Amino acid sequence: MRPLVAHIDLDALRHNYRLACHCAPQSRSVAVIKADAYGHGALMCARALEADVPAFAVASIEEALSLRSGGITKPIILLEGIFSADELALVDQHGFWVSVHSEWQVAALLAFSPRQPIPVWLKVDSGMHRLGFSPEEAPAVWQRLVNAPQVTALHLMSHFATADAREGSYFNQQMAILKKLAELLNAPLCLANSPATLAWPTAHGDWNRPGIMLYGSDPLEDANAITQQLRPVMSLRSEIIALRELAVGEQVGYGGRWRAERPSTIAVVAAGYGDGYDRHAVDGTPVLVNGKRCAIAGKVSMDMLTIDVTEIPDAAIGSEVVLWGASRGGEVLSVDEVAQYCDTISYTLLTGVLPRVPRRYQGLCV
DSSP states (O other), X not given: OOOOEEEEEHHHHHHHHHHHHHHOXXXXXXXXXXXXXXXXXXXXXXXXXXXXXXXXEESSHHHHHHHHHTTOOSOEEETTOOXXXXXXXXXXXXXXXXXXXXXXXXXXXXXXXXXXXXXXXXXXXXXXXXXXXXXXXXXXXXXXHXXXXXXXXXXXXXXXXXXTSSOOHHHHHHHHHHHHHHHHHTOOEEOOOHHHHHHOGGGOOSEEOOOGGGGTOOOSSSOOTTGGGOOOOEEEEEEEEEEEEEOTTOEESGGGOEEOSSSEEEEEESOOGGGTOOTTOOTTOEEEETTEEEEEOSOOOSSOXXXXXXXXXXXXXXXXXXXXEEOTTSOEEOHHHHHHHTTSOHHHHHHTXXXXXXXXXXXXXX
């Protein structure tokens, strides 16, 4: 069988979730498992976390229904709310929580007759300028929802644009808007994403929403003592399938982007952009071979990539190659570092691992 496998460490997932809770002991932490748990497998991750979490968060009702059909019984919040009014029947049937960010959603909710009141999070646009009511609109919408028999457990929700940045002026601007609004409405809050959970205690509310940090990626521009405790959940591992000896001046791969400046040993690895590995990876992008660092040499192909193993004398057919995550020997290559070489972020690498790459889980609950 093809050796490329995404190994998913569920013990690391639980560790990272508990670290999020440790950051904000006065808050309840939703586990965000949208986008198939950021590429890790939503149902398996939910099963691993269900004993610890008070609720899960997803992007759509399809994701929520998949969890319910897999046996997940904890509350699930739809972070983008409903996409059509007829979804409310499913919300009611399965006990989902909803966010509302637009007038049509509020109108649909208030025209619906649920079997029991629905927990609702009112989304406010405090400066992200994606979804949400303006701070000026929010009080009137809040009062309509507070007085509605269809609604229970109403919270105020927003999202930060720059909580990952070292410079905090825009974060503080958003936070000031939200504090003022929360005081006016006497509203419980759900504000903190992963970076705010890790670095901005002032944003810790009744609920937090850790996402990418659960999977071991550091979302901050500057690592801190807490992010250094995160453990990688996905380790994308393959093997060397061929070796080539090159003379000075010989080139590798499409377009001959990489040329040997010395007698070189090139290894071919079973992994490529057809698996979701980023084609934008430049020469020098790090990988681990037998736990030792080396680098990509040449453009990534659909099913293969090439690496320079000249300085790894024990590299051989079948040698372990770690594209990110932990080696079997415990050496770690951060997905955040790989993302920098690809001019992207860890989110895109993790969610981009395609279905043909099998996920193998360790740390399953018995």
